Every structure is written in structure tokens, then in C-alpha cells.
Amino acid sequence: MNIIEVKNLSKSYDNFQAVKGINFTVEKGEVFGFLGPNGAGKTTTINMLTGLAKPSSGEITIAGENGIDGIKKVQQVIGIVPDESNLYDDMSGFDNLVFCASLYGMKKSLREKRATELLKQFSLDDTGDRPFKAYSKGMKRKLTIAAGIIHSPEILFLDEPTTGIDVESARQIRRMIKELNQKGTTIFLTTHYIEDAERLCHRIGFIVTGNVIKVSKVEKLMRDAQQDNIVEFRTDKNNLDLKDQLLSTFPDISILSQSKNCIRISSPFSIELMPFMQFFEGLNIKISEAKIIHPSLEEVFVKITGIEINKLKKEQEGQKR
Numbered sequence: 001m002n003i004i005e006v007k008n009l010s011k012s013y014d015n016f017q018a019v020k021g022i023n024f025t026v027e028k029g030e031v032f033g034f035l036g037p038n039g040a041g042k043t044t045t046i047n048m049l050t051g052l053a054k055p056s057s058g059e060i061t062i063a064g065e066n067g068i069d070g071i072k073k074v075q076q077v078i079g080i081v082p083d084e085s086n087l088y089d090d091m092s093g094f095d096n097l098v099f100c101a102s103l104y105g106m107k108k109s110l111r112e113k114r115a116t117e118l119l120k121q122f123s124l125d126d127t128g129d130r131p132f133k134a135y136s137k138g139m140k141r142k143l144t145i146a147a148g149i150i151h152s153p154e155i156l157f158l159d160e161p162t163t164g165i166d167v168e169s170a171r172q173i174r175r176m177i178k179e180l181n182q183k184g185t186t187i188f189l190t191t192h193y194i195e196d197a198e199r200l201c202h203r204i205g206f207i208v209t210g211n212v213i214k215v216s217k218v219e220k221l222m223r224d225a226q227q228d229n230i231v232e233f234r235t236d237k238n239n240l241d242l243k244d245q246l247l248s249t250f251p252d253i254s255i256l257s258q259s260k261n262c263i264r265i266s267s268p269f270s271i272e273l274m275p276f277m278q279f280f281e282g283l284n285i286k287i288s289e290a291k292i293i294h295p296s297l298e299e300v301f302v303k304i305t306g307i308e309i310n311k312l313k314k315e316q317e318g319q320k321r
């Protein structure tokens, strides 16, 4: 059963179209990830789904309600964790949670009980009385997630849940997301971390320059990818000039990545190493290593989006975790 349905959804800012008529569905109970590079339209989409931005055109249905005209009703059954926290700096962790609970109309006794429960669940029970501004980045993100689920929503929207925090906090957050999902919460998250998409999501929508170019189960993406053969050659000399020559000599291959001394090729057919060795030898280039690569979601991402892994990695490194 679809809990989210999006049809021809677009958003323009002045003359710039940030989201270009996208379509996708999210099934009840799944973790659905929107994976794409910086500026792809992930935040714009999540903002439209949660009522923080008004679509320019298109339709949204969430939990059977109209997600545009009926957004107030929808907001009762969804939780929102924005990429930048919306909690109050001077309030304590506990008070922030109690305050959020009051915004959802929860009874006073229930608010405090739930806030205490969540602080414990997120290992923040020792710091619940500290002001939010005194929290570390990882603690802030955890409290923001706790605030997003204070009213036990059916669907949780998380925008870049592990960006800008340390590795251990990111791991804890991934674990929490999994636990929430196991208890029945449908999760919609955005990320530009391939590892988050791979570890957390049942299905992934690839979004690039405002277009959803593919939606698929992670398992299926991996299965399809295994059908490709990938080999990496390490060369003793610069191979960067050889791209065209390689592609004309071996028309069935594509080049996945290339650096001065390393080239990674893929082919839908099995790759015989000998003709490649002879090719390089003929150019007086020695192969120091040739190894078969088992495709990762990174390779799948490159194949689908055409975006070089190195470019995406640079973006990821640019965003301190």
C-alpha cells in the first residue's frame, strides 16, 4: 500500500526550476531514500512533502490525504527532522521535547513521560537539563530526531540525517532509524551519502538536477550491477590519454573511472584480461595489477547518474561529517 504518492511535482524559484515534474511512491513501512548530489532538489522535495514549501504544480497524497490543501491534517501524522535544527537554543533538551509535544496537542502528563522516554532511548538522559546550545552537533541531531517523533508519527521525514556529525553519532542515528522502521514507522530520507542509502533504504530514488531518474529496490540495483563485469588495471605510466584508443579497440567496454595510474572498465560481457595486457604492452605500458571488482552501489550510482564518483566524493568530503 502506498503511503505517499507524488505526481508531476514541480517547484520553481523565480525563473529557476529546482524540481521538474517528479513522480514516485513510497510504500507503507519502508525506508525510502532520495539520493542525489548537492543542489539536486532533495530538500526542496522534502519541504514540499512536509508543507514547508508550496509546490508550483503537481499532486501529493500522504496517508490518504491531499498533501497540499490538506497539509494541516497530514502534519498530524508526520514527523519532520530538518537538516538544520529548529529547536530552541536556550531551552533544555527536556523542555524542547515537552514544548514540541505541546505543539502536537499531547496531554501534559504524557508530554513529560514521552520526553523522558525519548531522552533515554537516544542516550541523552544525562544531558536532558542542559540548554540545547550546549549540545554537540551529534547530540543536537539526536534531539532533533527525538523531537520529530515525539507524537509517534506514522511517517518520518529526515533531511540529511547524518550530514555534519561524527562517525559514531552517524552510526547511532542509522541504528535509531532502523529501529524506528522496525517498529512500523515509514521513513523518507534524503542523503548524498551512498553508504547511508545502501545501509538504510529498502528503495532508492535517484535525483539529479530536479529529475528523479530512477527508483529501484537496493537489492535489485545490486543484483543488476553484479551482471556487469568490472576490472581495474593499475599501470606504471600515465594512461589518461588512452581513453579513446581503449574504447575504439574494445567497443563493448565503458570506462567507469580513470586516474593517472588506474583505470576501471566495465562490460556486459566477461572480460578477457589477455587482450588488454597486449593492448597496454603494445604501448609500452606495464600492468602492475589487474583485479576483478565486485560492483558497489557507488558504481551503480555512476552508471545511473553519469556523475563521477570522484566528484561526489569531493562533495561529501566538503561536508564535514
Ligand SMILES: Nc1ncnc2c1ncn2[C@@H]1O[C@H](COP(=O)(O)OP(=O)(O)OP(=O)(O)O)[C@@H](O)[C@H]1O
Residues within 6 Å of the ligand: 013, 016, 018, 036, 037, 038, 039, 040, 041, 042, 043, 044, 045, 192
Ligand atoms: N529559496 C530558494 N531560492 C532560489 N533557489 C533555491 C532556493 N532553495 C533552493 N534553491 C535552488 O534549488 C536547487 C535545489 O536545491 P535543494 O536545496 O533542494 O538541493 P539539495 O539536493 O537538497 O542539495 P543539498 O544536498 O546541497 O542540500 C539548487 O540549485 C538551489 O540553489
